[in-house]
Amino acid sequence: MSCDCDSQQGYMLPFDDALKRLLCSAKKVSHETILINQAFGRVLAQDITSPVNVPPHNNSAMDGYALKSEDLTNSDTLEQVGYSFAGQPFNGELSSGQCIRIMTGAVIPKGANCVIMQENTQATEKQITFIKPAASGANIRNIGEDIKCDALVLQTGHKLVAADIGLLASLGIDKISVYKKVKVAVLSTGDELVEPGGSLKPGQIFESNRHTVTAMLRQLPVDIIDLGIVSDDLQILKDTFKHANEIADVVVSSGGVSVGEADYVKEILTQMGEINFWKIAIKPGKPFACGKLPNSYFIGLPGNPVSATVTFDQLAIPFIKTLSGEQITPRIQLNAVALDDFKKRPGRLEFQRGIASQNNKGEWQVNSTGKQGSGILSSLSRANCYVILPQASTGVLADEKVIIELFNQIA
Ligand SMILES: Nc1nc2c(c(=O)[nH]1)N[C@H]1C(S)=C(S)[C@@H](COP(=O)(O)OP(=O)(O)OC[C@H]3O[C@@H](n4cnc5c(N)ncnc54)[C@H](O)[C@@H]3O)O[C@H]1N2
Numbered sequence: 391m392s393c394d395c396d397s398q399q400g401y402m403l404p405f406d407d408a409l410k411r412l413l414c415s416a417k418k419v420s421h422e423t424i425l426i427n428q429a430f431g432r433v434l435a436q437d438i439t440s441p442v443n444v445p446p447h448n449n450s451a452m453d454g455y456a457l458k459s460e461d462l463t464n465s466d467t468l469e470q471v472g473y474s475f476a477g478q479p480f481n482g483e484l485s486s487g488q489c490i491r492i493m494t495g496a497v498i499p500k501g502a503n504c505v506i507m508q509e510n511t512q513a514t515e516k517q518i519t520f521i522k523p524a525a526s527g528a529n530i531r532n533i534g535e536d537i538k539c540d541a542l543v544l545q546t547g548h549k550l551v552a553a554d555i556g557l558l559a560s561l562g563i564d565k566i567s568v569y570k571k572v573k574v575a576v577l578s579t580g581d582e583l584v585e586p587g588g589s590l591k592p593g594q595i596f597e598s599n600r601h602t603v604t605a606m607l608r609q610l611p612v613d614i615i616d617l618g619i620v621s622d623d624l625q626i627l628k629d630t631f632k633h634a635n636e637i638a639d640v641v642v643s644s645g646g647v648s649v650g651e652a653d654y655v656k657e658i659l660t661q662m663g664e665i666n667f668w669k670i671a672i673k674p675g676k677p678f679a680c681g682k683l684p685n686s687y688f689i690g691l692p693g694n695p696v697s698a699t700v701t702f703d704q705l706a707i708p709f710i711k712t713l714s715g716e717q718i719t720p721r722i723q724l725n726a727v728a729l730d731d732f733k734k735r736p737g738r739l740e741f742q743r744g745i746a747s748q749n750n751k752g753e754w755q756v757n758s759t760g761k762q763g764s765g766i767l768s769s770l771s772r773a774n775c776y777v778i779l780p781q782a783s784t785g786v787l788a789d790e791k792v793i794i795e796l797f798n799q800i801a
Pocket residue numbers: 391392393399578579580582583595596597598599600644645646647648649650653675676677691692693694695697764765
């Protein structure tokens with residue numbers, strides 16, 4: 391049956407309300423302390439303030455000579471009286487007329503106020519001639535110029551990238567408090583589904599939703615529990631939900647959320663827990679169910695593969711990020727010029743699939759990936775962006791303006 395007879399479908403929650411309700415229902419998981427070399431991709435559960443100055447001492451930005459800049463006003467030659475290497479500072483104090491051989495990263499000796507790079511000098515034994523004038527402060531990296539002691543460097547809710555791990559190490563921090571990984575159980579429902587690699591009997595299709603969802607989950611700090619394909623049998627489904635509820639923080643299923651005779655998901659959710667909401671005014675993905683089981687959250691994706699992917703990306707991903715403690719920010723939307731017609735009926739917000747590019751003036755433009763049916767995964771795989779058409783919109787024609795959102799999870 392067509393998805394478009396919305397007048398017969400009852401109330402559909404607008405997308406923004408659905409996202410708000412979903413995020414409001416999410417309670418963050420608890421914390422644990424881990425070593426920084428295990429922390430890539432994890433979410434901070436503490437603010438990080440620096441226990442040290444970075445750099446911890448004034449040091450040289452160049453290989454060359456440390457000296458008093460004012461010494462070069464009278465003479466261009468100074469006597470070299472010692473060395474300062476990284477890790478082996480010069481312990482004395484510099485007097486007028488003297489300089490110190492210094493390497494990048496080495497401590498600036500007492501009495502020196504600049505460094506001249508060695509390319510601008512001529513050295514004979516202990517006599518160094520400087521062929522360029524010196525300015526006070528030149529080539530010196532000052533104590534705390536990167537980070538001052540006690541400065542806030544990273545905040546709770548920040549997802550750690552490689553540079554952050556290096557930053558923590560540079561502050562001497564070896565352990566941090568992060569949110570625990572969210573345990574996500576994934577299953578697909580449907581008697582017609584066959585695992586890829588198998589062979590199809592009449593009426594069967596290969597299962598794809600679990601694989602798409604699992605791939606998208608790999609970018610989040612979660613433990614994935616794969617519960618496989620479950621047949622459209624009320625008792626088997628109930629048993630699977632019961633088991634999933636005991637082992638996971640979130641149970642994600644696909645299929646069986648519509649109004650068909652074997653669509654049991656809503657019925658089980660009502661019996662075992664509670665439904666938060668069920669129908670959303672979006673296309674694809676109208677029959678998206680979410681709620682609570684006794685010990686876990688539940689997300690029921692529509693069976694159609696594009697609907698399952700889009701709803702998982704737009705709703706489930708922000709929800710799981712919130713559970714995992716991550717501070718989420720709105721996705722970036724851009725204005726683009728439509729290069730094709732994007733047709734639509736009013737009634738639902740549409741996430742059509744497009745191929746975005748920039749013209750020679752740097753302006754965004756977007757082509758359609760063609761047929762936009764909820765089962766046409768190839769048009770999603772070809773896309774690099776959503777073309778977002780508001781609920782009341784009747785579509786746009788080529789050359790008109792449209793809003794796009796570049797993919798960050800799907801492609
Ligand atoms: N009478 C109505 N029928 C339908 C409505 C409606 O409002 N009234 N909504 C349609 C819309 S919109 C969608 S989306 C689907 C969602 O239905 P279900 O969530 O119950 O999904 P199924 O019926 O189980 O499957 C739909 C479709 O997707 C295929 N599928 C299911 N699971 C997978 C999977 N894991 N991998 C690949 N493909 C899958 C399935 O074979 C069906 O073709 O309902 C419409 N109907």
